Amino acid sequence: MKIIDKYIFKELIGPFLFGIAAFTFILAGTTLLFNLIGESIKYNIPILDLIILFSLKLPQIIAISFPMSILFSTISVFGRMGNDLELIAFRSSGISLIRVTIPVIIFGLIISLLTIGFNESIVPKASSMAEDLFRSYRHSEKPTIKENINFTQYKDGIPIRIINVKDIKEGILNEITVAEFENGSLHRIIRSKTGKWKKLTGWEFYNGIMHYFPKNEQKKLTVINFEKEFIKININPIDLTKRKKNYEEMSRKELMNQILNKIRNGENPSKDIMNYHLKLSIAFSSLIYSIIGISVGVKPHRSSSAMGLGLSLIIILVYFILLSISMGLGLSNTMSPLFAAWIPNIIVGLTGILLLKKNSSL
Template identity: 60%
Template sequence: MKLKIIDRYIAQELFMPFISGVLAFTTILSGSTILFQLVGDAIKYSIPLSSLLLLIILKLPYVIALSIPMATLFSTISVFGRLGNDLEILALRAHGVSISRLLIPVVIIGICISLVNLWFNEEVVPKSSTTARNLFLSFRDSDTPSIQTNINVTEYKDKLPYRIINVQEKEGVNLKNITVAEYETGSLIRLIRSKTGKWITEGGWEFYNGIMHIFPQNNPKHISIIEFEKELINIELRPADLINRNKNIEEMNRKEVIDKINFIKKTGQDPIKLIMDYHMKVSIAFSSLIYCILGACMGLKPHRSSSSVGIGLSLLIIFGYIILMSIGMGFGLSRILPPILAAWFPNIIIGLFSITLIRKLATQ
């Protein structure tokens, strides 16, 4: 079914303010977050100009992902504010078009933007952020000692993890406090813990003073336990491959976050922060939908329409959203609320507020 004229009109009116908002908020966030830090790092670690520009470009997708919900809010406030001041909304309502009907294209656009932003955060942001971090570390660590701590490496086969390695400390070819978990079709088949290990020139790793657990798939109850003083472990990774691969949350997609949560659970630690981050990836992406509805409602309220008013009102609402997000994070980390509910706390509160506004506007 083709969109009606009013739906196409609202979509067309929202397009340019949305693009302008993305550019404006990306510029503001880039200048206030990544730019000054990267310039300082470039001076400190003697990063050449070409590499600095590449780092800025690689950091932009993360900033754009943050800017999209803000731009959605700005565009809906600006467009509906202008439509209200130009009496176009009044004319439409006089012809029997309800507030709820006006919001249908807004909701559809909000869902589309949210889904695109979710995909962008899953596919583009992790890859660009990881590449940026590796490039930066290549300059930062070039003149520093080769000691690295808390290294996590996950190897995949057929899109399933088949080996997870944790090394508490690495210096050159020497390792300390090593844990290796090996899987087959998703089931744990071997767990190795060793106090020390090193790379041998013939190829392979020798582990010392460790213990090995073997879990047969055909007989899960029969677990073999082998203690050893020296054991040659067949791991194809070379010392250069065992770099510190601890990723920040923006460097991981949701599948990688789940893998890390499961790994942390196996080590006996509490992964509640990562669980919150996992749910917030979706919650923040779908804040665009909430912002669309709220922005339209705020735009319909009488106020002087201008870009400065739109940006100011957007920043005020975003500040409120950040406060609610912090409260929700606190509720989740302290387990007052389930993680998924805590992550969606700001969306729920603002969504309920938007519904109240819609009902109030509908009666005017």
């Protein structure tokens, strides 16, 4: 590594760390802390658990602050170098602006890769733990009851079983309805007052009725009443009530598994595909921000931290406006989920390259 590369790396680290602290403080103070205080008042969350929740939510905020901090550090460093005439000194020594940007781009790429690792390992686990703790207070008044449960089993995109349960209380299922299909046609309906799951035998229904629908119209409908019946359904009631993870709680691997399951079941996976690529595109925005940060930073009068922070916030706002628009287009299927996730990076990146090319010719 050449002296110039070491020098620029060293200059970037300080503002980058300051940016992480500043943006984390801003985001945590204006959104996270405000929401947590509201939740703590509503659900009587003790101060100790409130601190734990804050700590568990913090990694998500820190991950968002990484690309923002890259932008701030490049604007600040190149603004100072421009005002101190260091860039002119580089040029007079035969070192072009493009050459100076190489260590910045490498720095941005390193942070992007670190962000991916951080988002895959720490953020999902912390977010999941926070959500579980939240739910323990939100549902503390009736923790053992799950109401109005609907579950559909698919095979090759076609429903083979639809299950509806009024509620599950202390392991007992109440008011159960099961509709089973064969080759797309209704085959059997089971209605039962109560039921429970036994590990060895499976589903056990009580006080119910079964209707068998004939495949041939000449045959009659078969009706069977029962007091106790073992029903062969390869689904554990836990699967019916299992909490679905949100986007922040899932790694890319988990998202991909969810996408494949939806494709197998004939469901629309567009939102999950977009979320999968968003995890990558937002992480690689650090690389994009490093390019546009240089382009903006070399303009005159950009040396103060306040000016750098202000410009960073404006660029970030524009980026997230573009992201909101593209996500809306992706969810409405106007744009492909892949393109919707990456288009803000493409627009901001191309803008940065054009500005950098323009500045390098001055």
